Amino acid sequence: MVTTVLVPDDYGVAVISALDGVRAVRYEPDGPVPPGGEDAEILVPRFLSPANTAHIAWQLPKLRLVQLLTAGAESWVGNIPEGVLLSTARGAHGASTAEWVLTGLLSVYREFTEFAVAQREHRWTQHQTDTLCGKRILLVGAGDVAVEIQRKLIAFDAPATLVGTRARAGVHGVDELPELLGDADAVVLTVPVTSQTVGMVDAAFLARMADGAILVNAARGSVVDTDALLAELTTHRLRAVLDVIDPEPLPSEHPLWDAPGLLLTPHVGGSSRGNWERAYTVAAREIARYLAGEPPRNLVHGEY
Numbered sequence: 237m238v239t240t241v242l243v244p245d246d247y248g249v250a251v252i253s254a255l256d257g258v259r260a261v262r263y264e265p266d267g268p269v270p271p272g273g274e275d276a277e278i279l280v281p282r283f284l285s286p287a288n289t290a291h292i293a294w295q296l297p298k299l300r301l302v303q304l305l306t307a308g309a310e311s312w313v314g315n316i317p318e319g320v321l322l323s324t325a326r327g328a329h330g331a332s333t334a335e336w337v338l339t340g341l342l343s344v345y346r347e348f349t350e351f352a353v354a355q356r357e358h359r360w361t362q363h364q365t366d367t368l369c370g371k372r373i374l375l376v377g378a379g380d381v382a383v384e385i386q387r388k389l390i391a392f393d394a395p396a397t398l399v400g401t402r403a404r405a406g407v408h409g410v411d412e413l414p415e416l417l418g419d420a421d422a423v424v425l426t427v428p429v430t431s432q433t434v435g436m437v438d439a440a441f442l443a444r445m446a447d448g449a450i451l452v453n454a455a456r457g458s459v460v461d462t463d464a465l466l467a468e469l470t471t472h473r474l475r476a477v478l479d480v481i482d483p484e485p486l487p488s489e490h491p492l493w494d495a496p497g498l499l500l501t502p503h504v505g506g507s508s509r510g511n512w513e514r515a516y517t518v519a520a521r522e523i524a525r526y527l528a529g530e531p532p533r534n535l536v537h538g539e540y
Contacts (some may be wrong), residue, residue, distance in 0.1 A: 239527060240275050242296070244282035251516040252280070255524055265289050269296065278303060278523060281312070283515065284503075290315035301526050305515040306506070307380065308456060309536045310429035323522045323532040326380050328514040329506030333454050334384035336505040337424055338392075340452055340477035341368055343499060368392045374416055375399065377426030378407045381454060385424060401432075417444040425455040430539040439464040442474060450475045454505050457482030462492065469495040479505045 242263045243249045252260040261273040265282045269292065276296050281289060283305045293299055293316040301321045302312060309324050316322060343349055345366040354361045371394045375382040378400030386396040397416065403409035408416060417423065423445060427433045437451070437460040445451065453460055457480040468474040475497035484503065486492060492500070522532040 239277050240273065240298075241278040241280065241523065242269075242273050242276040242292075243280045244285075245512075247512055248280060248516055248519075251520050252523065255520060255527065257527060258523070263292075265292070277301065278526070280305065280519060283512070285311060293317060293320065301523070301532070303519050303522055303526075303532070305519060308428060309540060310456065313536060313539055321526070321532065322536040323526075324534040324536060325515045325518040325522075326534045328518040329511060330380035330384040332508040332511060332514075333381045333426075333505040334388050335508070336479060336501070337385050337452055337454050337477075338368075338388055340479075340499055340501075341371075341373075341422060341450065344450055344475060344477060345371070349499060368394050370394065371421040372419060373397070374420035374423045375426060376410075376413070376423060377428075377455065379426065379428075381426040382424075385426070413441075414444055417441065418446050420446065420449060422450040422452060424452040425459055427455050427459060428540040429456045429458055432539075434458045435461055437461060437465070439467070442468050445474060447473055448475070450477060452477045453480055456480050457484050466492055466495055469497050472496055479503055 238257055238259050240259050240261060241252050243252050243260045244263060244265050246262065249260045249262050252258055261270060261276065263270045263273055265285060275298050277298050278301045279293060279296060279299055280303050290312055293302060299317065299320050301323065302316055304312065304324045307324050307326045307329055309322060312322055345368050347365045369392055373389055373394055373396040375385055375396050376399045378398040382398055386398060389396045398407045399410055399413060399416065400407040401410055425437065439461065442464055451474060460482065462482050465476060469476060477499045479501045480503055522534055525532050
């Protein structure tokens with residue numbers, strides 16, 4: 237028996253075609269189902285596909301599995317037919333995103349952004365900077381990305397505290413956040429988008445953070461109340477490193493562009509060289525488990 241898999245790019249077709257019993261069919265995410273693809277049992281959406289591309293799932297009567305190339309599943313949860321399995325690429329982008337987080341923190345503490353400006357202006361601005369060493373980092377989220385960040389912070393002697401949905405060994409429960417926020421030098425967000433996390437970083441959350449602390453968003457823009465964060469940045473009380481924004485992409489006239497104490501990147505945390513290879517390695521492994529009659533390891537249950 238041959239299983240048809242719809243794949244959005246040539247590289248993915250080559251990887252998925254190598255699986256036994258699979259026929260990979262290339263499709264255009266914004267186009268109609270290609271000839272030969274109407275019997276697809278598995279759909280692989282393109283990387284960072286928006287919610288409006290989920291319509292293709294409803295055009296595949298034999299669809300049984302949607303295998304994502306991202307760890308985030310918010311664009312697909314609730315947007316696919318009932319009974320269709322949804323699996324993520326958790327584990328593919330954790331190391332890259334963790335690297336982005338450390339780069340952001342180091343850039344702020346060691347003032348690399350300011351030194352780059354001084355270089356362009358031919359100014360020699362020798363002075364003492366802050367350091368990541370010894371900083372207390374609060375990781376809101378306890379999944380793959382957070383664990384990778386915690387592991388990498390060991391090399392900088394920066395102790396990290398994990399916060400998850402529930403308390404367990406080595407992880408604090410989310411109900412403890414109000415007491416933990418004030419003791420952190422930096423708060424790093426790695427949570428998935430759910431009804432519980434959208435807008436969780438509001439004015440009250442930010443008010444509990446210590447003066448001069450850094451908010452790092454490696455999750456999704458909707459987790460943070462943009463106006464509330466802008467208010468804190470404008471008063472210079474907090475600083476921020478953001479890879480994701482609400483709205484995204486950020487309009488050119490948005491006041492956040494000129495906010496003091498902000499380092500902003502355009503959603504590139506997981507977009508480093510080799511990200512396609514890493515994502516398809518996980519996707520192929522998940523699809524192979526499904527074909528073998530085993531549940532994929534990264535199945536989404538409920539909202540995540």
